[in-house]
Amino acid sequence: MDLDVVAGERVALTGTNGSGKTTLLRAVLGLHRQTSGEILVGGRGCRTAAEWAWRRRACAWIPQRPAAGRFPLLARELLASSGAPAEAARAAEQLGVDELADRPLSSLSGGQLQRMHLARAVGCVAAGAGVVLADEPTAALDFAGQEETAEVLSGLPVTLLVVTHDRAMAERCDRVLEMAAGRLREVR
Amino acid sequence: MSTLGQVTGLLQLVPVQRAGIGLLLAALGLPVVGVLIVGLDIMPVRFAMMHVALLGIAIGQLVGLDPVLCALVACGLAGAGVAPLARTADSLSGAMGLLMSLAIAAALLMLALSGVNANGAFALLWGSILAVRPVDLGVLGVLAVAVPALFIWRRRDLALLLHDRELALCSGVAVQRLMVLLLVLVAVAVAGAIRLTGALLVDALTLLPALAARRLGRSLGSITVWAIGIGAVVNAAGFLISLAWDLPPGPILVLAAGAFALAAHLIPERRTTSWRVPASPSAPSPH
Ligand SMILES: Nc1ncnc2c1ncn2[C@@H]1O[C@H](COP(=O)(O)OP(=O)(O)OP(=O)(O)O)[C@@H](O)[C@H]1O
Numbered sequence: 298m299d300l301d302v303v304a305g306e307r308v309a310l311t312g313t314n315g316s317g318k319t320t321l322l323r324a325v326l327g328l329h330r331q332t333s334g335e336i337l338v339g340g341r342g343c344r345t346a347a348e349w350a351w352r353r354r355a356c357a358w359i360p361q362r363p364a365a366g367r368f369p370l371l372a373r374e375l376l377a378s379s380g381a382p383a384e385a386a387r388a389a390e391q392l393g394v395d396e397l398a399d400r401p402l403s404s405l406s407g408g409q410l411q412r413m414h415l416a417r418a419v420g421c422v423a424a425g426a427g428v429v430l431a432d433e434p435t436a437a438l439d440f441a442g443q444e445e446t447a448e449v450l451s452g453l454p455v456t457l458l459v460v461t462h463d464r465a466m467a468e469r470c471d472r473v474l475e476m477a478a479g480r481l482r483e484v485r
Numbered sequence: 486m487s488t489l490g491q492v493t494g495l496l497q498l499v500p501v502q503r504a505g506i507g508l509l510l511a512a513l514g515l516p517v518v519g520v521l522i523v524g525l526d527i528m529p530v531r532f533a534m535m536h537v538a539l540l541g542i543a544i545g546q547l548v549g550l551d552p553v554l555c556a557l558v559a560c561g562l563a564g565a566g567v568a569p570l571a572r573t574a575d576s577l578s579g580a581m582g583l584l585m586s587l588a589i590a591a592a593l594l595m596l597a598l599s600g601v602n603a604n605g606a607f608a609l610l611w612g613s614i615l616a617v618r619p620v621d622l623g624v625l626g627v628l629a630v631a632v633p634a635l636f637i638w639r640r641r642d643l644a645l646l647l648h649d650r651e652l653a654l655c656s657g658v659a660v661q662r663l664m665v666l667l668l669v670l671v672a673v674a675v676a677g678a679i680r681l682t683g684a685l686l687v688d689a690l691t692l693l694p695a696l697a698a699r700r701l702g703r704s705l706g707s708i709t710v711w712a713i714g715i716g717a718v719v720n721a722a723g724f725l726i727s728l729a730w731d732l733p734p735g736p737i738l739v740l741a742a743g744a745f746a747l748a749a750h751l752i753p754e755r756r757t758t759s760w761r762v763p764a765s766p767s768a769p770s771p772h
């Protein structure tokens with residue numbers, strides 16, 4: 298497949314289950330070892346460890362299925378891992394999860410965890426990330442939360458690549474792509 | 486007077502004093518290493534390191550260097566060597582099995598070559614608290630400072646890595662480098678602890694306090710503090726009991742640590758209630 302995203306563009310990625318959307322986002326972050334082809338972000342490829350470090354700083358990630366985690370991590374520590382704890386905490390407040398900051402992630406509900414990861418992504422952007430890779434960021438959220446998340450994500454001054462099946466989210470994007478069996482089709 | 490008098494009398498003896506200091510130092514470093522072992526899910530590593538330690542001892546006897554020092558170096562190198570395999574817990578377990586058999590085979594070969602009675606080398610694996618030498622205290626002292634210092638200095642990175650490798654990678658943690666460091670630390674700590682209690686009882690000082698702490702704390706910081714606290718209490722209690730009633734210290738330490746770990750697991754999860762209370766007014770309503 299072949300995909301070009303202009304800087305500052307917001308792209309929604311839809312498609313059938315198992316078509317490879319999550320795999321695509323993870324490949325951008327180098328979380329899959331076996332990839333062929335080339336992925337450039339900001340014109341830069343990844344050969345050295347330093348280039349990978351830059352890539353992972355440049356791309357904020359909201360995972361589809363946050364890891365259960367072998368060891369407890371406090372929500373506060375997750376927010377701080379963005380590199381901009383204050384901004385992430387402010388976003389958490391906006392998303393209504395700031396009171397959960399001192400609890401371990403394992404004790405949060407699916408939706409609360411997803412809000413926490415969104416707040417972390419906002420922190421990453423404040424810390425200098427220019428790309429947000431969001432993998433079904435509204436899947437676990439209530440209706441108000443879906444609306445709110447779409448608002449927050451589309452308001453960020455970044456290049457946005459969001460996997461979503463949510464109309465409200467897709468409507469706020471500049472382009473909508475559909476993925477089927479590893480191929481991409483432009484819908485809008 | 487008998488038991489108290491016996492304890493104070495024994496505490497005047499230099500080997501007993503050394504043993505006490507050794508256990509105190511061990512309580513500062515080793516339970517934290519146990520937290521690492523539990524957190525990284527690398528329990529097989531310590532078996533492998535025991536075998537590598539034996540190889541180190543064998544090499545030491547062959548070339549005439551201090552066997553304990555050789556064991557430490559061998560474990561450190563082995564720890565660094567297996568780090569690239571630590572991408573998943575599974576791949577590491579397989580590598581550990583291989584390392585273990587290779588190490589023991591090489592050790593037996595070395596012992597045969599050096600003409601030493603194999604029992605002599607194995608005897609070194611049965612360390613004893615009362616046979617602790619100043620060198621061993623030095624190793625434990627370095628661990629007692631280095632391990633907690635690393636935990637304080639890199640607590641953010643460690644919390645992320647122990648929670649989830651991918652999240653750590655995406656948060657800019659130098660996962661590979663940190664992993665090498667941690668495995669070397671685990672390996673050296675296991676080798677150091679073997680001298681103190683013998684190979685079979687290493688768990689009492691490392692793993693058992695960490696397992697109990699894992700139940701009691703709910704973040705890396707609190708688990709680490711609990712582990713050190715439990716380690717100190719267990720070591721002090723076990724040591725005094727063994728002095729007072731003239732019992733072998735190793736088994737008493739294991740039993741004390743085991744009792745603590747068991748008790749921690751029997752405590753009901755009372756914390757859940759305290760989480761729920763402040764959580765109620767969290768649902769947002771943007772109206
Ligand atoms: N760790 C893995 N090992 C082997 N195969 C995998 C792994 N992860 C995903 N796959 C496979 O790769 C394909 C693409 O998966 P991917 O998660 O990218 O799909 P997706 O488009 O995100 O689906 P969904 O809409 O359900 O999230 C699927 O067929 C899946 O079974």
Ligand SMILES: [Mg+2]
Pocket residue numbers: 318319320361432
């Ligand atoms: Mg997916």
